[in-house]
Amino acid sequence: ETGVTQTPRHLVMGMTNKKSLKCEQHLGHNAMYWYKQSAKKPLELMFVYNFKEQTENNSVPSRFSPECPNSSHLFLHLHTLQPEDSALYLCASSQGIGGFYGNTIYFGEGSWLTVV
């Protein structure tokens, strides 16, 4: 139990569906992140939020839409995805940002997404 909870753990969706991934952290952290992990590829940063404000969008297609209503919750809204978007989506949090220097990263268990 890392203090970062992701739901759902598994999601299968069609290319025309709209779904959302949810992340909640109980650690009092200020920064939250979405990462994507595709098969046999390194983790890729998607979005960074610091105090609810988006500070990083790593050239992510608009079919992925993040939302951060408060420092404890982070959503990833999914719309008209492609099969190549099938991957493990990981949420993470840390006390501060800035290269994570001095800040340990806490990851959630991940949400396995399959787009059919």
Added chain:
Amino acid sequence: KNEVEQSPQNLTAQEGEFITINCSYSVGISALHWLQQHPGGGIVSLFMLSSGKKKHGRLIATINIQEKHSSLHITASHPRDSAVYICAVGDQGGSEKLVFGKGTKLTVNP
């Protein structure tokens, strides 16, 4: 952009063996992280270090800043250590963008 290389990609060991996983990077960093990812997908942060050596239980992480190299050691390995171990580095500019290695898959057989 920093490039992170891990070796080996796959490692199989017998229970009790001493394990070493290596990580090298190409440009200066602010900190280096070792992460453990279990088959279910969840990732746990093991160490964050910017110099020297850290120890936690049977795990030891070392870093050589001059050589741009870090090692993760596991003493008296156990089947529950089976996981993917990932090295990640943060750049000196303070960006949130960690650069990740591809991971080392460790299997410890009983």
